[in-house]
Amino acid sequence: MVKYSQKRWWSLTAFAVLTAIVFMFDIVYTFGAVGELLYLAVIVSAILLLRERDIFTVAVICSAMALLGGVFSADGTDWAHMALDRGLVVLAIWLPAVLVVRQWRAEHLFKQENAFLQLLQRVAVAANQAAYVEEALHTVLDEVCRHTGWPVGHAYLPADDDSGELKPTTMWHLDDSAQFEAFRRVTEATRFAPGIGLPGRVLVSGKPAWIIDVTKDPNFPRAKLADDIGVRAAFGFPVLVGEEVAAVLEFFSTRAEEPDESLLEVMASVGTDLGRVIERQRAAQAIRESEQQLQSITDNTSTVIYIKDIQGRFLLINRRFEEIFKMSCEQVIGKTNQEIFPKELADQFYANDRMVIDHQGPIEFEEVALHADDGQLHTYLSVKFPLYDAQGGVYAVCGISTEITERKKSEQALRDSEQRYRALYDDNPSMFFTVDGEGKVISVNRFGASQLGYTPCELIGESVYGVVLEEDWPIVRAHLAKCIKSPGQIDQWEFRKVRKDGCVIWVREAGRAIPTDSGESVILIVCEDITQNKHIEQEREQLLVRETAARAEAESAKQRVVNILERVGDAFVALDKNWCYTYVNEKAARTLNRRPKDLIGKHIWTEFPEGVGQPFYYAYQSAVMRQTAVQIEEYYEPWDMWFENRVYPSDEGLSIFFQDITQRKKSEQALRDSEQRFKSLFDHAAVGIAHVDMDGRFIRVNPEFCKTLGYTQQEMLELTFFDVTHPDDIATSRVRMNKLISGPPQTVTAEKRYVAKNGSVIWGNLTTAIVDPEGDNSRYLVSVIQDITERKRAQEQARQRQAELAHVTRMSTIGELASGLAHEINQPLAAISNYVQVCIDEIRSDAKNPNEMVETLSRATAQCHRASQIIARLRHFIAKREPRRDKIDVNKLVREVVSLVEAELRSSKVKVDLDLHEPLESVHADSVQIEQVIMNLVKNGLEAMDNGSADKRRLMIQTFPVDRDAIKVTVKDTGHGLSKGEAGQVFEPFFTTKSEGMGMGLSISRTIIEAHGGRVTGTANPDQGATFEFVLPTKQKEPT
Amino acid sequence: MKNADPIVFIVDDDPAMRDSMQLLVSRMGVEVRTYDSAESYLDDNQPDVPGCLLLDIRMRGMTGMELHETLIRQGVRIPTIFITGFGDVPTAVRATRRGAVDFVEKPFDQQALLQRIRQAIEQDKSDRESSRQLAEFAQLMARLSPREREVLEFVIEGMTSRQIAQRLSRSEKTVKAHRLHMMKKLQVHTTAEVVRKALTTRASQDKG
Known part of the structure; x- marks a missing residue:
């Protein structure tokens, strides 16, 4: 600017001097019009040499000089002439000047308009052609610089963070990069807050701004950062997307220049145009990205995704769909369910789709689908939801189906294994190994060995590394060490094994260390052949590599994407090459407990530093380094969670699908624990446990049960439940079993006898329930058998002791009754003797009378009968025999007892009143023992009355039914009665108020009655004496 | 009877x-x-x-x-x-x-x-026979005079007639006469018989 001003000054000065010379010439020499013409020459040369404004300046000077010259000129006499001359000269000076300047102006405006139009057009074309915003900005920088001729152009963009600042970019237009190196460096290091510097001002105002000379501008910080930044004039304008400033473009000149308002206006409209481009491109970019994500997700997810219109025609399917039904996209799109699926399945799908359309909202279904690859029916959990068009009407149904067959199967398998632990080890189609910490095989199941082409004997005792591919030794070694280090924890690993025939197979092993009795740990390993899975993974990888850019789709697709991303079962994140998040879906955000926008652009290991060193970390690294898809199911220690990750490397970085499988793992763990518990329970239970099928065959028996019965497990499994049941109990066992099978669900408990292998009888307390674990009628009985032989024996002994004691006390009673009884027997004997003597005499006499003798002898016979009855009664009473229960008539027993004490009653002058209820319901009891009780009560009553007055001695015996199902016997005396203290004690052993006797009578009576389920009591009568009574149930107790 | x-x-x-x-x-x-x-x-x-x-x-x-x-x-x-x-x-x-x-x-x-x-x-x-005889003897004894009963007592004690006479301060002859009357009344013939019957009767009377 200085240069320009100086130059202008010099040229104006030059013209002033020239004009002064012409003036001098004009007034000194009188050449008439010649002097005036010189002014014309000056103005013409000014028009040729100077700019518009300066031309007018020169014109003014010339006009003034010409008029002044007229005053001073020699021929100044003729004023009119002179005025005419000078007037013509002035006119001649102004006319060309004005005409030329006007022409110039018109031309300039035209050129300028033209250039602006060209600029705008070029900008518009460039912007439209540009694939990216950056490209468009670049084009505009170039075009504006070309248009203005300014050498420097640069774009500022808003910073990504929330600071609201502008950040420099690497987008430059530089005519001479070396010349502006300093300025470029300064610029690329400077960010601007709103209002600061040129870009800051533009950002705040949203309008173009001009700086005449940046070195003199107080608000241009960059000028102070270098000695000479090499630029002077500057202008900047915003790229506006609506109200938002999407970029600020700035341009610099090497000279100081005055603001060019029209340029700035044009620039404002350029900015607006560019803004529209950016807006459009942003939208397109977003669609493209989401399309790609959709495609990437729909194709990589393990769920099946499809969209059908309301007629049921497929609009979209994902690759998983193609894989499982073995149909290509082309074959499916446009077809209906009915055209591609078997009728039953198609109807199922159609019905569910209709339901969603009618319901107008998402619904979950459990659906089955026939897989083309294995021909099996698989179970899916399908979430179906309607898609709405712009008018809000349903135009399609989108379905996301997650296969739950495997989950169901694995749960089922675990449950099965829990139930069939025995079979599990040898015949389950899984490989089982037990190895020690050094890797020596302690045991291996048949299946496991055969999968590797060996027999178990060939492997046991050998090192497990013999069947491991040499390259994978470190993996195995590391994981075995890990197992040993954390006993009880399950560790999983994958590696390759070598079969006996040399084939290499991929296996996945799950191991857990279990401490043994010796203190050493052994590792239980379940090994699974995953060679097939590995092949599938590789294929999938190849497909992934072949995956090309996504198809373009309409705006409606965007909605679909959002819907699908929201609902897709997996959490999904995408990482770029620098491990920064580029995409995080809702589910992932929820799982990671962050907002998506907080993660986007952030470095994964900066955000989640605790993940470094975790299995997932290595899995991601490995996926990137080897460029292979990695699937990993691992425990994430920092969060105490389990995740299943599918990691797919791509050109852009990594796509990671993951699922929180903590719940599943926990339930698996719980199942495994429960299986372990079951196994321990089953194997170490102190009670016998047997599983019995509907025919009574043993399915499983535990060692305790075998031990109890003395069979080996093998022998047991060839027997039926009836083979080991005591013959006397088989009938009731059958009844019980039928009751369980046909009756309502229940648990039945019973005591029954078994016969052991050696023939001994084992008493068992049996608890049986029927279980239907599969829910499919494959029912069996679970029996828990407690060996109660000892208890039974003890009970039996106690019962015998009691019987013996009862017998002893009966004998003692009889001893006390002996004299009376002898008398009772002597009575008929004496009579018999008399009758016989009479007959003898008759025979000896002369006058025999046979009729009389017959009469006499028959009387003797009657007395024999009487005597034998007394003996029988006595024998019954003192019988020492096994206690047994019969139906007995208590009234009869009362009469027997009264007979036995007949002599006592007579000698002690006791009057007996019998009040026996007839008929009395029979009781199920031991007649001898009940008779003994009655005897004890009667004797007790008689003895109580020994000291009383003879004419008051009355004993009243009553029997009568009580409580509908019991009878009561009361023995009431008029003796000395019971004191309060005695009433509580009379049934205690050895309690007696008499000098003789053991004091056992009432105690034994109570034992007997209680053993019969009855009760006996003694109370004092209100007037005199005491009443002893007992109650016996008439209902027979269930045989146990 | x-x-x-x-x-x-x-x-x-x-x-x-x-x-x-x-x-x-x-x-x-x-x-x-x-x-x-x-x-x-x-x-x-x-x-x-x-x-x-x-x-x-x-x-x-x-x-x-x-x-x-x-x-x-x-x-x-x-x-x-x-x-x-x-x-x-x-x-x-x-x-x-x-x-x-x-x-x-x-x-x-x-x-x-x-x-x-x-x-x-x-x-x-x-x-029954002996008790009948005793009853008869008792009746005979009841007929004895006091002196005769006194003499009977001394006879039962085993005294001779002279000893009785000395005791009663009577003459031996008088005593003999009482003794004879007493024997006659009691329908006995010897001293031994009268002593036995008298003692038996007295014993049965004591008992009864």
Whole structure:
């Protein structure tokens, strides 16, 4: 600017001097019009040499000089002439000047308009052609610089963070990069807050701004950062997307220049145009990205995704769909369910789709689908939801189906294994190994060995590394060490094994260390052949590599994407090459407990530093380094969670699908624990446990049960439940079993006898329930058998002791009754003797009378009968025999007892009143023992009355039914009665108020009655004496 | 009275015993009366004929022993044979001390029992005879004068006539005359006879 001003000054000065010379010439020499013409020459040369404004300046000077010259000129006499001359000269000076300047102006405006139009057009074309915003900005920088001729152009963009600042970019237009190196460096290091510097001002105002000379501008910080930044004039304008400033473009000149308002206006409209481009491109970019994500997700997810219109025609399917039904996209799109699926399945799908359309909202279904690859029916959990068009009407149904067959199967398998632990080890189609910490095989199941082409004997005792591919030794070694280090924890690993025939197979092993009795740990390993899975993974990888850019789709697709991303079962994140998040879906955000926008652009290991060193970390690294898809199911220690990750490397970085499988793992763990518990329970239970099928065959028996019965497990499994049941109990066992099978669900408990292998009888307390674990009628009985032989024996002994004691006390009673009884027997004997003597005499006499003798002898016979009855009664009473229960008539027993004490009653002058209820319901009891009780009560009553007055001695015996199902016997005396203290004690052993006797009578009576389920009591009568009574149930107790 | 037929009384609450005993005893040719309890026996009016009582010790109501005691208290003299059962022997022994004739323990030897019944009846007869004679002697003694009774006392003490005379301060002759009158009144012929009869009578009177 200085240069320009100086130059202008010099040229104006030059013209002033020239004009002064012409003036001098004009007034000194009188050449008439010649002097005036010189002014014309000056103005013409000014028009040729100077700019518009300066031309007018020169014109003014010339006009003034010409008029002044007229005053001073020699021929100044003729004023009119002179005025005419000078007037013509002035006119001649102004006319060309004005005409030329006007022409110039018109031309300039035209050129300028033209250039602006060209600029705008070029900008518009460039912007439209540009694939990216950056490209468009670049084009505009170039075009504006070309248009203005300014050498420097640069774009500022808003910073990504929330600071609201502008950040420099690497987008430059530089005519001479070396010349502006300093300025470029300064610029690329400077960010601007709103209002600061040129870009800051533009950002705040949203309008173009001009700086005449940046070195003199107080608000241009960059000028102070270098000695000479090499630029002077500057202008900047915003790229506006609506109200938002999407970029600020700035341009610099090497000279100081005055603001060019029209340029700035044009620039404002350029900015607006560019803004529209950016807006459009942003939208397109977003669609493209989401399309790609959709495609990437729909194709990589393990769920099946499809969209059908309301007629049921497929609009979209994902690759998983193609894989499982073995149909290509082309074959499916446009077809209906009915055209591609078997009728039953198609109807199922159609019905569910209709339901969603009618319901107008998402619904979950459990659906089955026939897989083309294995021909099996698989179970899916399908979430179906309607898609709405712009008018809000349903135009399609989108379905996301997650296969739950495997989950169901694995749960089922675990449950099965829990139930069939025995079979599990040898015949389950899984490989089982037990190895020690050094890797020596302690045991291996048949299946496991055969999968590797060996027999178990060939492997046991050998090192497990013999069947491991040499390259994978470190993996195995590391994981075995890990197992040993954390006993009880399950560790999983994958590696390759070598079969006996040399084939290499991929296996996945799950191991857990279990401490043994010796203190050493052994590792239980379940090994699974995953060679097939590995092949599938590789294929999938190849497909992934072949995956090309996504198809373009309409705006409606965007909605679909959002819907699908929201609902897709997996959490999904995408990482770029620098491990920064580029995409995080809702589910992932929820799982990671962050907002998506907080993660986007952030470095994964900066955000989640605790993940470094975790299995997932290595899995991601490995996926990137080897460029292979990695699937990993691992425990994430920092969060105490389990995740299943599918990691797919791509050109852009990594796509990671993951699922929180903590719940599943926990339930698996719980199942495994429960299986372990079951196994321990089953194997170490102190009670016998047997599983019995509907025919009574043993399915499983535990060692305790075998031990109890003395069979080996093998022998047991060839027997039926009836083979080991005591013959006397088989009938009731059958009844019980039928009751369980046909009756309502229940648990039945019973005591029954078994016969052991050696023939001994084992008493068992049996608890049986029927279980239907599969829910499919494959029912069996679970029996828990407690060996109660000892208890039974003890009970039996106690019962015998009691019987013996009862017998002893009966004998003692009889001893006390002996004299009376002898008398009772002597009575008929004496009579018999008399009758016989009479007959003898008759025979000896002369006058025999046979009729009389017959009469006499028959009387003797009657007395024999009487005597034998007394003996029988006595024998019954003192019988020492096994206690047994019969139906007995208590009234009869009362009469027997009264007979036995007949002599006592007579000698002690006791009057007996019998009040026996007839008929009395029979009781199920031991007649001898009940008779003994009655005897004890009667004797007790008689003895109580020994000291009383003879004419008051009355004993009243009553029997009568009580409580509908019991009878009561009361023995009431008029003796000395019971004191309060005695009433509580009379049934205690050895309690007696008499000098003789053991004091056992009432105690034994109570034992007997209680053993019969009855009760006996003694109370004092209100007037005199005491009443002893007992109650016996008439209902027979269930045989146990 | 002298020629009255003897009667055997049987008291037993056991019908079979009563029946068989009646059959057995009646074969002796004596009359048999049976009672089912002591009370019914006491209620019956007993004829004053020789006989014997067969009594069961154990009976409902009044026992045989109580009946026996009652009879003794009433002064009824009848030979009694207790029929005892097992364990009643001590009771029976006690009874014999009180004047029962005998006891038999069931079961018993019928011949022996019948023999005892016979003996009892005989003894009753003789008892009845001797008691009749004693009664007669007592009546004779009642007729003695006081002096004659005094002399009888000294005779019983074994004094001679002279000793009696000295005691009574009478003459020996007077004493002899009293003694002769006394002997005549008492219808005895020898001193020994008068002493025996007098002592017997006095003993029975003391007892009665």
